[in-house]
Amino acid sequence: MSAQRFIGANSREAMNQVRLVLGDEALILSSRMTEDGVEIMALAPEAQPPAGAASTLATLAEPDDIVQVSARQAAAAYANQLSRPSPPPVERPVAASATSATVMDFATLSERLLNEIQDMRQLIDRQTQRSGTDLGCRSQLLNRLLDAGFSAQLSEEILGTTPTPLLGPDATPARLQSWLALKLDSQLNQLVDEAELFDNTRLIALVGPTGVGKTTTTAKLAARYVMRHGASQVALITTDHFRIGAHEQLRIYAQLLGVELHTPGPAAELDPLLAELADKRLVIIDTVGMSQRDQRLLKQITQLGSSRQALRLILVINATSHGDTLEEVVQIYRSAALAAGCRLDDCILSKCDEAARLGPALDIIIRHGLCLNYLSVGQQVPEDLQLPAASTFLQQALDLSHPSLFAAKPDVSTPRQLDALMRGLLSQSRIISSLRNSLSQQIAGFAQLLDTWTLMVLPQAVQHQRWAAFLSTQGRWTPAAPNGVLLWGTPHPMSGATWNMPLLTVDNAARLEARPWLTHRMPIGPQPRLDWCQPRWPAHRHVWSACPGPQVLEVLRHNEQTWLSPVKGRQRVVYQGEHKPLGTLLTCCEEVAVHELRYRGRNVRLNLSHLPVTLKGLPHAPLRAWFGTLHDSHGGQCLGQRWWLASGDAQEALQGQMADLILQLSHDELARLTGRGWALLADIQPHLNAEIRLYLAAGLAATAVRLSNDSEDWAFQARAQLVGLLPGKRTDNASRLLESLLHLLTLNDAFTRMHNPPTSICT
Missing domain, CATH: 3.40.50.300 (P-loop containing nucleotide triphosphate hydrolases)
Structure with a gap:
């Protein structure tokens, strides 16, 4: 009864994967939010235990129930089985291949038991991680109070009644701080x-x-x-x-x-x-x-x-x-x-x-x-x-720009902690130097990120001055080699953000560059903006994060520029004169290829098929709709369905469109990671210039995605060294790599300032 794991961008997509692989009668074991999206654990209908087996151990309602079966319950279930009358033996014909059949049955049983043990181990690990998350959230709350100057006595008293939802993986720093402010407000006579x-x-x-x-x-x-x-x-x-x-x-x-x-x-x-x-x-x-x-x-x-x-x-x-x-x-x-x-x-x-x-x-x-x-x-x-x-003094009391130098953490020896930190920094200096040089050589634009990082410690007025000088040097561009790709964000700010995703570039060898271009500094309007891009990136293709509007599509068609965009399955297109959602046209498609690629830090298999379509109101602009199904390369489970629209339906454009959609798929985390970097930079330096903050967030997100997707030896070594900089689980997904990059730049800046005075990024 091996459980299968499904991950989707949202609950609906994850459930669609479950139905696609296991059918409508699948048994859902658990559902939770992860860094990769919504994770669902499910069993196939035929893998569910029979009714009589439910009383043997425990009713499998949730994964937590599996790991909570005690030895006493197991012993009672075993005794219950012994007390039942044994069924009469059934005579079976002895076949000539009885011995080989027994060996095959034993091998099948062994494989099944091994799968079940692995599933159980995963569930236990998940339970342990959840418990660790709970302790981590409580520790985060405690450190927040101690850094704010509250005593350990009052802090422990306040956290003694922490609500369970605040100890889960969905707890955000804003929610934690709001709860602390409300808790303090309830205890303060005013x-x-x-x-x-x-x-x-x-x-x-x-x-x-x-x-x-x-x-x-x-x-x-x-x-x-x-x-x-x-x-x-x-x-x-x-x-x-x-x-x-x-x-x-x-x-x-x-x-x-x-x-x-x-x-x-x-x-x-x-x-x-x-x-x-x-x-x-x-x-x-x-x-x-x-x-x-x-x-x-x-x-x-x-x-x-x-x-x-x-x-x-x-x-x-x-x-x-x-x-x-x-x-x-x-x-x-x-x-x-x-x-x-x-x-x-x-x-x-x-x-x-x-x-x-x-x-x-x-x-x-x-x-x-x-x-x-x-x-x-x-x-x-x-x-x-x-x-x-x-007054908002309680929020101000908890809203700290930096941790206290005098806050004593419980059960931590400050001298030992500082000594360990110094030894750790010295031992990492060689790794930091190696990483800095490797990333600067392999990823275009990373050297500029290192220089921009040095502005963080400067006063705001000096930040503005140096940043303006840097932008003037960025304007002295050299035209890129043709046949690259421009990665455009959505035309509107992300949910919860006040900024637009910067423009990122991919060179003609499909290598993402860490050189963000802030879109609010570009000309306003589709035609002026695309005209501004043309001399800088000649013959570049355009990959959008959402389907462009009719005005942009018309400009692209007029300029004879190719484009591709991911869309939803409910996107309506015109096919053979009928206006239908893309998701209903899968059976009409022609399957063309299967690709192996790295997607969000894992190896996946992508099955592709396509169909010629048009958009309503644009009958003279032929398009090609692409359909992709993702499967895990190792386990084989379905990871989701994707859809794209691309300009042109000519046969000679197939290879280029496939390359662009694979590029878009492998870089679809950029906006989310930029938002994550934006938030982390606020914790590191609250008074950082907003444009510098966005430039660093997008550039580091691009670096993390490039590292996560690259299969070359240098990237493998860099990933291993980066994740080793941070304590905890050594996963090399893009989110973890982003945190490691921030840690790398912080340590590199500390070592640099110990040996050299800060320099301008324009020198």
Whole structure:
């Protein structure tokens, strides 16, 4: 009962493969998303176990059930079989070839058992990989929190209730970050409406260490109150007699706001002054800043708490302070408030605009159960005091441009990790040099990718300047040799992207070049754009990622340029006067060839057939429809059906069209890999110029596809060396090669900058 594996671009295509190979009665074992598309595991109808066998071990509903059969269940099933009455023996005629038949039956049984063991091993491996993915996602979440500055204690507490969907292969970094932000938001007490503060509180005292911004925050609070209720209802008190200029600073703010400011003496009681201000709806006290280790702190809090009026203490927390310092500040200030008979349950987070990470301060606030009233994000009064509910600070706290140098990962010895890293870098230096030279020699344009990579570490203004200089050198083109191919992307941005796929070129030896041409810098419109291409790539054929529109087709026909494009099976064409979907015309085709090629890192067999057709509305433009069926070269299973349209139906164009469709098929990952590279580059350098980022993403995607498809010895060696740069499973598909190339360029840049200063890409 060997299970078969089918992969399609989507669920419908994968199911079509299942029906094509196994029929409509096939048993579906599993369905999941992979890097290559939708994967379905299925059994043929005749391979399904009989009804009586279902109780022998377990009902095969999912692949997971297969690997979860325990020894106890197997023993019980075996005992159940022994307890059943044995069927009477059936007499069989003894044939002359009984011995050979027995040997053949044993060989067949052995082969079947071997297949089943292999299938079981695949299922167990898949289960193990899934478990590893779950652990990897949790580790990713934990590292995100630790890098953001949150403590290991709070991080483990938050991740203790991680939803299962977030631990699967479909979890994206955006989903993980959104879930973390929502989780933190649910655990963080926040002031939602400042009316609750201003309308229910008459006396507020801001406390905290020296230099945290209490005086400026006092002015901001007063200004927000004045905007709601007017200046006549609020008064300010400052008890800061130590800091030079403190009174004058607050006096200037009070004059600007038109509110009263009072400065009692160092030993003065507050009650008489508060009695004088009985007509005020809000009184805000700016206290003297004191270190949490100052012995006078308890005396100050006691003096504030001695008032007979209800006092609301608000601790001003400096977001730029170290987590251990903040932990000490909160503990000591809350203990002092408790000793003075007060409660300290509120806080304001200051200097958020200066903090590299908000995680430590938010961690302290959450763990101590403080209510976050406001965020101070600058010096302007009152604009730079924000309610937490109206801010995106949680997303900002998790949105890191680089990992923390001071975040301690659990169970990792930092000195040992750095030592291992250094030894690894030194041992890889020779491999990196060999790879760099090999790729530069074999792949046209890779040397320019190496040069462009050096721009990433430059300031943005310098990036723009150097990039403009590079584009001017790219404009000094030399016409390519004829009979190459131009690979065009879709005319619109990919789903979820803001950019169009760059134009890529293939030379007349069918070798993909790593020289992207940004389409938004080309002339606008089909005719000007194709005219712009003509002198640069004379007599080149055009391969599109989607069927061009009528306007483009007319320009191509007028210029007598050949083209080919993949289409869907539902694409309607005109055949023998009837308008039909391509998928219904397979039986009318003439089979012409079988090709062996590398497709997405594996060897496949492509069966091709064709049919002369036209498009509705273009009867004078003869086309040829191509039909291709992909099979795995080793296992033989069907991998899918493909369709193409090509210009011209002349017999002499057959070979060229077959070459173009094989080229298109073997390069159909370019757009997806460019999107992957675009995302990975954002993680490496968030502030990279968008055009440089797109150029690198497309160029590295082209390099990865070229390496994945090339069967020459140099490519085989390069693939092996590249995948060896990264830990984990050593697969050499294009996605893995792309990640390895990014790692290669990162290491190469590090070694280069250790020995040489960065140079311009235009020199």
